[in-house]
């Protein structure tokens with residue numbers, strides 16, 4: 001039998017920790033040629049390269065170097081470049097993860113070239129079509145042959161949208177596979193000492209969603225939220241380039257400087273994991289961090305009106321909070337007093353999701 005060629009696509013920061021365990025699980029099997037295509041949607045050392053090194057990912061087999069741009073520009077550039085790769089490589093399956101522009105772009109190309117698409121993290125829905133990621137999720141799922149869901153809501157959403165049952169596989173969460181694998185290594189990092197925070201109560205904050213940072217009004221609230229929180233406890237805020245750029249452009253960079261507020265450049269995977277595990281509370285608008293804190297049982301306040309990951313609320317440590325500095329500080333204080341959650345962990349978030357996916361893709365068992 002000829003070797004099965006599987007191309008896995010990564011583009012942006014949250015993709016790397018999802019593909020790493022999958023690539024490993026595929027490589028461990030006979031008769032598989034697992035290749036990684038990096039679109040270059042994220043390209044900086046601290047948004048991309050450090051993740052490859054720390055997650056033990058090999059250099060990508062193909063690097064498309066598309067860079068930043070508007071949604072249409074970025075998506076179109078990925079499509080044009082990825083189509084050549086598909087023509088050249090003739091893969092048996094294209095694996096895409098998550099919900100970024102690279103995910104939808106490569107799904108469209110593979111589908112038109114009649115290569116089956118496997119979507120890892122399928123079925124998540126915020127119900128909020130103002131989020132660019134929601135469009136990416138809906139389109140990608142519609143085009144996929146294999147839909148790998150992380151939580152029961154994903155399965156339900158796909159069924160409700162009329163996707164055939166045999167295409168839907170509830171496999172768990174590959175991002176948690178990486179967390180399980182690298183947790184010990186992360187615990188050994190010196191970032192807490194480096195920041196002078198060993199043994200201290202601190203809030204870990206990330207904020208990069210366009211609705212929270214692109215306009216002056218919400219971004220000013222983010223600044224106020226940071227300052228008010230920093231009056232209560234240290235705040236560690238590794239800021240995404242989008243957020244750093246907007247802070248500068250909108251003249252808010254100086255205002256965020258306050259005693260106890262540590263505004264940092266984006267951190268690598270291990271340092272961030274280390275900080276997350278030891279945090280008293282996490283304040284974020286990220287998707288993945290809602291899940292990682294649920295697994296680590298660290299209180300998480302998500303500054304959004306909705307979440308596509310409801311299991312983090314029903315069975316986890318997550319809570320949706322409006323972008324109002326007063327409310328966030330109140331909720332943070334409230335959560336600080338709590339013992340860590342004891343709800344257990346969502347089903348199949350056990351470090352073995354990638355193996356389940358590999359087995360399904362290769363038709364084992």
Ligand code: UD1
Pocket residue numbers: 012013014041042043044047048068069099100101102132133208240241242245287
């Ligand atoms: C993307 C994803 C989002 C994900 C986030 C994680 C889409 C639609 N959005 O948003 O779902 O949560 O990644 O980080 O795909 N930039 C750099 N260096 C880089 C990458 C980006 O400086 O390596 C800056 C550029 O100014 C760029 C901006 O960040 O214009 C935004 O990057 P982009 O990839 O367009 O979207 P994200 O906001 O990162």
